[in-house]
Amino acid sequence: MVKIAPSILSADFAHLAQSVQVVEKAGAEYLHIDVMDGHFVPNITIGPLVVQALRPHSKMFFDVHLMIEQPDRYAPDFIKAGADLVCVHAEACTHLHRCVCQVKELGARVGVSLNPHTPLSLIEYVLPMLDLVLLMTVNPGFGGQKFIPEVLPKIEALSRMIEEKGLATEIEVDGGINTETAALVARAGADVLVAGSAIFGAADPARAVAAIRKAAESSLTIGHQHRLKDDLAVV
Numbered sequence: 294m295v296k297i298a299p300s301i302l303s304a305d306f307a308h309l310a311q312s313v314q315v316v317e318k319a320g321a322e323y324l325h326i327d328v329m330d331g332h333f334v335p336n337i338t339i340g341p342l343v344v345q346a347l348r349p350h351s352k353m354f355f356d357v358h359l360m361i362e363q364p365d366r367y368a369p370d371f372i373k374a375g376a377d378l379v380c381v382h383a384e385a386c387t388h389l390h391r392c393v394c395q396v397k398e399l400g401a402r403v404g405v406s407l408n409p410h411t412p413l414s415l416i417e418y419v420l421p422m423l424d425l426v427l428l429m430t431v432n433p434g435f436g437g438q439k440f441i442p443e444v445l446p447k448i449e450a451l452s453r454m455i456e457e458k459g460l461a462t463e464i465e466v467d468g469g470i471n472t473e474t475a476a477l478v479a480r481a482g483a484d485v486l487v488a489g490s491a492i493f494g495a496a497d498p499a500r501a502v503a504a505i506r507k508a509a510e511s512s513l514t515i516g517h518q519h520r521l522k523d524d525l526a527v528v
């Protein structure tokens with residue numbers, strides 16, 4: 294079973310609470326909240342006040358993706374505001390282990406994200422501490438970008454690493470996910486699929502949630518085979 298995480302980056306910011314309620318009713322499991330600081334990525338989005346304002350409007354699992362420098366300075370504010378999970382970028386943390394411990398000590402779930410070019414070796418030693426690893430399938434900073442297929446082998450490798458270590462860490466993928474790419478990432482081993490433009494840019498976001506889930510899950514019923522060469526040929 295996969296989880297669907299609509300990214301509010303592509304939602305109507307003038308009607309955020311209503312947009313969230315639409316995807317919650319549609320059965321999406323996580324609400325993906327993209328936080329950008331104009332330094333780590335070339336875009337600025339939202340801060341803890343928006344998370345705090347949304348919290349009373351939804352029971353969804355708030356998955357906060359921090360694309361910011363010095364995430365240890367702001368993680369506590371996002372947790373206080375209602376984040377269920379805080380995901381920091383490995384590239385933004387000089388002291389990644391300290392950052393991961395900080396989030397856990399504050400009582401939230403913790404994730405670490407990797408940009409498309411960043412190798413898995415960077416998180417190998419903290420992996421047993423993590424609830425989730427977020428593999429970027431676009432260069433972070435904007436919604437609506439094209440999926441980078443070269444990340445597929447990394448999803449497979451992480452899935453094997455998690456299995457070999459006997460861990461329950463979830464693999465989340467983020468960027469360019471639609472009904473076509475959902476099938477590819479699910480087959481590679483992704484558990485949580487973030488989608489922004491494919492959901493909130495659709496005429497009917499609730500149907501889009503169902504369509505992405507169906508595409509991912511039907512690709513798994515064929516069997517979780519390692520057919521990466523065939524998949525790469527499709528993209």
Ligand SMILES: O=C(CO)[C@@H](O)[C@H](O)COP(=O)(O)O
Nearest residue numbers: 433434436437468469489490
């Ligand atoms: O973190 C990011 C972008 O940096 C994402 O969460 C985007 O919001 C995904 O948008 P789509 O690629 O699905 O439109």
Ligand SMILES: [Fe+2]
Nearest residue numbers: 300327358467
């Ligand atoms: Fe994101």
